Amino acid sequence: MTSATSLFSTVEADLYQLTENLKQLVGARHPILYAAAEHLFGAGGKRLRPAIVLLVSRATMPTHEPTPKHRRLAELTEMIHTASLVHDDIIDESELRRGVPTVHASFGNRVAVLAGDFLFAQASWYLANLDNLEVVKLLSEVIKDYAEGEIQQGLNRFDTNLSIDAYLEKTYYKTASLIANSSKSAGLLSGVSDELALDLYSYGRHLGLAFQIVDDILDFTGSSDALGKPAGSDLKSGNLTAPVLYALEEKPYLEVLIDREFAQEGDLDQAIALVRDSQGIQRSRELAAHHAQLAVEHITRLAPSDSRQTLINLTDYVLSRLY
Template sequence: MTSVTTLFSPVEADLCLLADNLKELVGARHKLLYAAAEHLFGAGGKRIRPAIVLLLARATTPDHKISPKHRRLAEITEMIHTASLVHDDVVDESALRRGVPTVHSSFGNRVAILAGDFLFAQSSWYLANLDNLAVVKLLSRVIMDLAEGEMQQGLSRFDPELSFDAYLEKSYYKTASLIANSSKSVGVLSDTAPALTEQLYSYGRSLGLAFQIVDDILDFTGSEEMLGKPVGSDLRSGNLTAPVLYAMEEFSGLAALIEREFSQSGDFEQAVDWVQSSQGIARSRQLAKQYTQQAIESLAGLKPSESRQSLEDISEYNLRRLH
């Protein structure tokens, strides 16, 4: 399968520059934070979010050049994303992320929480210095959405009455909001027509939801080696996702196992078996496909270019992760 990084060829050099800048922006004055920044922004990250920002910047400017404000927006986007991951890993007590030790497992909870806070603070500072109130509002909303999504997930753990709409809303807050609003911010900085700016938002929203749904499918179909965590980890922690919600429509006993938090021997194994035996994974795959198609259609307002093609390819790559 094609590596996602090969899809970033129009902005490959820009992403290398971004990684170096992030380490300097975050940790230059603090040795411990610099060590954490090296850990966070070193090799291994896919950097899909800043890549989307940079590709959209090239696709929306007449000369296909990336302005300093576009570059800073990409850096802010990755800072916000990384800060949310650091905090999520502390809350979830995750020792690994994608098979790599998390910040809190390497440096301790105190440093991890401070590093996450510092990243959010730094992103806010650089955001303010863009001197664009519309973009400040868009990205500030993202930080609110991330917190809202995490709270919603915490409050709905092991709740078999969670609605599908609530699941999609939480998925938007936790994953799609950042991609959607950073994509829209590119349009604002590029001074695109309002209709196209909204289409860029739609691209990011649809792609973000598709990515989350694919991740939720992989929680049941991927290997522990690929996921960097045990299969079914989200379900075991009480996080109910699309495959589980669909499976509950077929297997009425699944709700009871979830409600008692898999407290009896064999509960969790039975729950995973029901999810994998149901149409939940196939239906989730179809839903991800629908959102992917919506994302690609939202790019129709952009002129054909290498960058636009990469944005379409990233959307399709997401679905190929399931094969």
């Protein structure tokens, strides 16, 4: 399997600088927030989202070099993503993220809420300073979409009538919107045509959906060590993902377990076993592969370059995480 490190070799130096800049963007005036930021930005992460922004920037600029505005956009993309993770972990009561304690586990809920809010606010301020109204609108929509996705997820907990379409809509709001709109924004900063900007948006949308579907599969097939959190975490919290929704079509007893919210001892283990014993995981793999293929189709209009090839290879990388 290709590693994210080798895949992103063309933007490796950019990503190193980005990590250093992120800590500075938070600023040292707030020692607790700075400590929380250092904890977050030093936690490893694949830096997938800023890497995509930098790759799109290189693929669309005549010089194949990102401008300072492209680099700032990449930083803001990671800030928004990190802010969403902080809030996610509070809502899900997760103690671990990428194998290390979450911000609320380390600093308490109050600081974690404020840290997430601060990162969203700081990202918004730097976003406004890009002086590009279209990009401001796109990234502001991402923050709105994230909140919409969280609300939908909260309202649909343990809802066995949830459709795959509703799941994909929530997945777009929570995960794919950021990748889609930041990819489009990178193109707009390069001055691409409206048609190509839309293609870049669609690439990010489908790649983001494929990425999250794979994550949702790994919640059932990955080890707790590899996931950095307990396996089956989403199901336990009532977040029904593609493998579960497909499994419900052939395993009626799964609905009984979910409806009683795993109240009896052994319910969760039994539910996980039912999902693994169904076609849910295979059908979810096919769904992820479908969206990965659609992502590739949307960047065929880009001029050939190393960065374009990496964007194509990225779709294979996303799927290869399953094997």
